[in-house]
Amino acid sequence: xxxxxxxxxxxxxxxxxxxxxxxxxxxxxxxxxxxxxxxxxxxxxxxxxxxxxxxxxxxxxxxxxxxxxxxxxxxxxxxxxxxxxxxxxxxxxxxxxxxxxxxxxxxxxxxxxxxxxxxxxxxxxxxxxxxxxxxxxxxxxxxxxxxxxxxxxxxxxxxxxxxxxxxxxxxxxxxxxxxxxxxxxxxxxxxxxxxxxxxxxxxxxxxxxxxxxxxxxxxxxxxxxxxxxxxxxxxxxxxxxxxxxxxxxxxxxxxxxxxxxxxxxxxxxxxxxxxxxxxxxxxxxxxxxxxxxxxxxxxxxxxxxxxxxxxxxxxxxxx
Numbered sequence: 001x002x003x004x005x006x007x008x009x010x011x012x013x014x015x016x017x018x019x020x021x022x023x024x025x026x027x028x029x030x031x032x033x034x035x036x037x038x039x040x041x042x043x044x045x046x047x048x049x050x051x052x053x054x055x056x057x058x059x060x061x062x063x064x065x066x067x068x069x070x071x072x073x074x075x076x077x078x079x080x081x082x083x084x085x086x087x088x089x090x091x092x093x094x095x096x097x098x099x100x101x102x103x104x105x106x107x108x109x110x111x112x113x114x115x116x117x118x119x120x121x122x123x124x125x126x127x128x129x130x131x132x133x134x135x136x137x138x139x140x141x142x143x144x145x146x147x148x149x150x151x152x153x154x155x156x157x158x159x160x161x162x163x164x165x166x167x168x169x170x171x172x173x174x175x176x177x178x179x180x181x182x183x184x185x186x187x188x189x190x191x192x193x194x195x196x197x198x199x200x201x202x203x204x205x206x207x208x209x210x211x212x213x214x215x216x217x218x219x220x221x222x223x224x225x226x227x228x229x230x231x232x233x234x235x236x237x238x239x240x241x242x243x244x245x246x247x248x249x250x251x252x253x254x255x256x257x258x259x260x261x262x263x264x265x266x267x268x269x270x271x272x273x274x275x276x277x278x279x280x281x282x283x284x285x286x287x288x289x290x291x292x293x294x295x296x297x298x299x300x301x302x303x304x305x306x307x308x309x310x311x312x313x314x315x316x317x318x319x
Contacts, residue, residue, distance in 0.1 A: 006251060015240070043234040044174045066094060069116070073090075077090060107146070119149070147171055167230065174235065177245055188246070190244050216233075
């Protein structure tokens with residue numbers, strides 16, 4: 001594997017406006033390519049918008065969703081990749097020939113679709129079907145995986161993706177700044193976003209506190225450290241439907257150190273050069289080799305009924 005220059009982006013998407021969102025993706029991809037980036041990744045449902053989908057009927061979801069790889073958005077991503085000689089990762093709602101709906105994330109290069117992943121733990125709309133497999137693919141010799149938002153909260157998913165060979169895991173999100181049973185959690189007032197030019201300090205305090213970045217720092221570096229992987233975290237900035245999101249798109253190395261992070265309120269990206277040596281040097285690589293699966297194979301694999309409770313979604317729908 002050779003060094004790879006990776007960009008992780010953040011932008012304020014428009015709900016349901018794929019043309020607008022793809023235009024932003026194109027603009028940022030072109031800029032990243034000019035800076036020598038090999039890859040740029042965008043957030044969960046960056047093509048379609050996300051949070052507004054909680055109110056959509058199945059017919060509305062089917063109208064919004066696309067068949068992959070023949071849908072217009074995949075064709076547009078391929079065009080962008082060809083024009084700029086860059087690999088793109090972005091998210092959208094997918095439908096199949098039987099009108100099943102999925103939360104999808106794709107990797108596209110100048111030759112077309114490289115990989116497609118379906119979120120294992122979707123929840124934003126009741127008509128979404130969970131994915132049923134992990135996804136491993138290559139970008140310029142690097143083994144990569146994808147886990148979307150909530151999927152990363154189940155630590156077994158991250159370890160399984162690593163054990164399947166991934167040294168880079170792309171982690172697209174739409175997260176933070178929502179209510180939770182966690183102390184300090186909650187929405188951030190949209191008024192602070194509207195007033196961001198006059199009073200950036202108040203907004204930054206909310207974004208960086210326990211509603212946002214402080215929470216992210218409790219777990220994201222640990223996922224990278226424990227599994228000796230590069231975590232490429234992407235998240236939107238600004239309003240997503242009626243919820244304010246705080247960005248913090250970043251690249252974390254196998255030591256759990258932040259290599260690059262978006263820190264503006266603008267549509268932007270951060271870049272880092274990732275090197276293969278760290279995947280071997282990091283402690284997580286040694287710990288994975290020291291595992292004793294005979295001790296916990298039956299414990300981890302025992303029968304279990306999955307229960308997924310998203311507190312902010314339930315409280316939002318009741319209010």
